[in-house]
Amino acid sequence: MQLYNRKSKDELKEILKSEKFKRITISFYRYVRIEEPGEFRDFLYRQWNKLDCLGRIYVAREGINAQMSVPEHNLDDFIEQANQNEYLCGIPVKYAIEDDGKSFYKLTIKVRPKIVADGLADDSFDVSNVGKHLTALEFHELVDQQDTLVVDMRNHYESEIGHFSGALCPDADTFREEIEMVVDQLKDQKEKKLLLYCTGGIRCEKASAYFKHHGFNDVNQLYGGILEYARQIKSLELESKFIGKNFVFDDRLGESVNGEVIAHCHQCGRKCDSHTNCANNLCHILFIQCKECATQFNGCCSNECESVLLTSESDRDLHVQAFKRKFGNRKSFRKGIEHKVALIATEKE
Numbered sequence: 001m002q003l004y005n006r007k008s009k010d011e012l013k014e015i016l017k018s019e020k021f022k023r024i025t026i027s028f029y030r031y032v033r034i035e036e037p038g039e040f041r042d043f044l045y046r047q048w049n050k051l052d053c054l055g056r057i058y059v060a061r062e063g064i065n066a067q068m069s070v071p072e073h074n075l076d077d078f079i080e081q082a083n084q085n086e087y088l089c090g091i092p093v094k095y096a097i098e099d100d101g102k103s104f105y106k107l108t109i110k111v112r113p114k115i116v117a118d119g120l121a122d123d124s125f126d127v128s129n130v131g132k133h134l135t136a137l138e139f140h141e142l143v144d145q146q147d148t149l150v151v152d153m154r155n156h157y158e159s160e161i162g163h164f165s166g167a168l169c170p171d172a173d174t175f176r177e178e179i180e181m182v183v184d185q186l187k188d189q190k191e192k193k194l195l196l197y198c199t200g201g202i203r204c205e206k207a208s209a210y211f212k213h214h215g216f217n218d219v220n221q222l223y224g225g226i227l228e229y230a231r232q233i234k235s236l237e238l239e240s241k242f243i244g245k246n247f248v249f250d251d252r253l254g255e256s257v258n259g260e261v262i263a264h265c266h267q268c269g270r271k272c273d274s275h276t277n278c279a280n281n282l283c284h285i286l287f288i289q290c291k292e293c294a295t296q297f298n299g300c301c302s303n304e305c306e307s308v309l310l311t312s313e314s315d316r317d318l319h320v321q322a323f324k325r326k327f328g329n330r331k332s333f334r335k336g337i338e339h340k341v342a343l344i345a346t347e348k349e
Contacts, residue, residue, distance in 0.1 A: 003045045005106045012105040016054075022072040023054075023101035025250070027227065028093045029115060029202040031063040031127075037111045040087065045109050051078055054104035056250070058112045062122075064088070065115035065202055067250055069104045094200050094227040097246060098255035105251065118206055119176035124213075131196065131208030131219035136232035139222045142195055143241050149189060151182055153198040153207050154247070157286060161254060161263045161273040162226075162244030164197065179207050183214050190216045197222040197229070199246065230257045245273045265290040267297065280305035 005012070034040050037059045044057065048068075055068030064087065070078050082088040096103070134142070142148055143164055150167040152159045155178070159169035168185070172178035186194075194216050196204040204221035211219050222229055226246045233240050244262040245254040253275040265272040265288055272290040279299035287301050300306040 003042050005108070007106075009105070016102060016105045019101075023069045023099075023103075024072050024075055025067075025069050025096035025099045025101070025103040026093050027067045027096075027200050028091050029063065029065040029200065030087070030091050031115075031205060032087050034059065034061055034063065034087060037061055041109050041111050045107065047081060048078075048109075049107055051081075053078065054107050056104065057109040058115045059109065060112045060115045063115050067104070067248075069101065069250075092224065094224055095231065096248070096255060097227060097230045097257060098252070100252070103248070103250040103252050116175065116202055116206065118179075118203075119174070120179075120206070120210070125210060126213065127206060127209050129209050129212055130205050131194070131212065131221045133223040134195070134220050135223060136229040137236065137238075139195060139197070139220075139229065140233060140238065140241060142193070142220070145193075148193045148195060149186060150195045150197070151186075153178065153196050153203045157275070158199070158247035161275070161288070162242065162246055162257060164242050167197075175203055175207075179210050182207075183211065186216075191218075193218045193220065195220050195222070198225050199248065200225040200227050226257065247275070263288055265293055267293040267301070278302075278305050280309045282308060 007015075041059045044059070048055075051074040052071050053068055053074070055066060057064065057066040057068065079093070082091060143150055143166070150164050152163050152167045152169040153175075155173055155175070156169065156171045159167075163169050168182070170178045170181045170185070172181055186192075194211060196207055196211075196219070198204050198207075201222065201224050204225070208219045208221050226242060229242060230240065230246065240258040242257045243260050244258070245256045247254050254273065261271045261273045263273040264270060267289060270290045270292070272288055274288060274290070275286055276289050276294070276299065277284050277286055278301040280301075283301060283305050285301060289297075289299075289301070297303070297306050298309055300309055
């Protein structure tokens with residue numbers, strides 16, 4: 001059988017739309033030594049394709065990182081097969097906070113150098129010397145205590161739409177940039193209790209070891225991340241200390257945790273926490289856009305991008321070249337709020 005998808009995006013989305021069964025969105029990761037990641041990748045594709053699984057999975061010598069959509073009627077078989085595998089047996093599975101079953105439209109499994117692109121030389125510190133794992137309730141009770149530092153280990157466009165109240169949310173584009181920024185910003189507070197959190201816990205595993213290597217004495221991390229926190233706090237009927245929406249890396253782009261909207265449209269400033277990609281594929285940048293602006297700008301982030309999108313075929317090449325001369329590669333712009341500033345500046349030129 002073929003070990004990758006050959007259907008177009010439109011075909012796959014139509015198939016997903018026509019499905020009559022429910023899907024469950026899950027995620028999991030594990031740092032484990034995988035001797036032959038390529039062979040393991042092919043094995044997983046065969047197994048999960050038979051179960052009609054969809055998702056984005058990264059396999060590396062250091063482990064596996066997966067975000068998936070599994071048919072509800074195949075979930076038990078999926079878990080049973082995982083428990084029969086030496087690399088996946090007993091792996092903690094996190095379930096989506098909000099789930100419409102449309103998080104992924106194809107199955108993609110890739111072999112990567114690392115399961116999280118961190119840009120770190122792992123031989124420069126002990127990656128196994130991680131921080132203390134805290135349950136959702138333990139984390140919840142420590143968040144407001146004095147001499148406790150809560151640090152969001154996600155990128156700024158994630159924390160912009162949701163974060164723990166009072167958390168340090170570094171203005172970082174990448175994980176590598178962020179951990180170095182945190183070490184520098186907190187270099188005089190290494191004796192304080194450090195509470196780290198991220199979406200599902202995987203970034204905190206590496207970050208906690210990095211911070212301990214750099215002299216932080218009391219490093220703790222939210223086990224299972226925001227996903228597990230939201231589930232447990234809801235089951236305990238406690239008021240969530242995470243406010244806003246949890247950013248997710250699938251077609252949903254976010255799921256509300258406590259119902260609050262804390263972000264704003266990057267074009268008009270209205271309260272909004274809906275991320276989208278600019279409809280001009282030359283740009284395609286991720287930004288926050290309300291429904292009114294989506295209509296006004298045809299899903300684009302600026303007038304320039306809209307003009308390219310609406311250009312007739314006969315004039316398209318001229319508009320494309322003019323766009324490139326003015327903006328270069330729009331994808332190199334900062335995501336989030338600084339992108340908004342850049343757009344405003346160019347609109348006034």
